[in-house]
Amino acid sequence: MTRSANLKAANDENWRAAIRHRFVNELLDGTLDDKVLAAYLVQDYQFFDAFVALLGQACASAPTLAARMRYAAQLGMLASDEDTYFTDTFDALGVPDQDRTHPELRTPTREFEAIMREATASRSYTQVLAVLVVAEWLYLDWGSRADDGMTATRPEHVRWIDLHRGPEFAAWVEFLRAEFDAARGTDDAAAEALFARAVAAEVAFFDAAYT
């Protein structure tokens, strides 16, 4: 098995808890409460901030121009499609400016920020990728559940689902996994620990939207 597949299997319980989470079920069904979606997205916009910084570090730490270009392209997508989704949905749900820029951070958001800050500060391609692989692969896994049929119809739901499935997003995840599986370093233990913490944080992040 590849390193990424091994680590996913080692964290199978939390991984499955995340992709089958009530939040995902209700999102795909289109029954998600607007308050829950807003609470989630307000926290996720802060996640997004640290995530973009982490991708910038991946671009800096990548060993080849080809890989750097892939990160640059993905950063461009995030700055357009994904950032626009947040803004449009905050407008649709009436989220005030303060909550878009300076919300009170929930515990799982703080934990995710700590994980991403740690990976970014290490400047280690392996550690950066450990976190990116979890964040993107786990989201592809729940997003792909919609391929078997979903009943969500509102743009606030459908656009978020569509950002995390389909051939382009799947190819991005394949790229990240291949980079992670090929990366060689002396910090495999640190990368494995970050991977496990990130999977646990994904479950807690969904939980927090309901509290």
Ligand SMILES: Cc1ncc(CO)c(N)n1
């Ligand atoms: C918490 C979380 N994990 C992963 C993603 C996808 O990168 C996201 N937007 N939010």
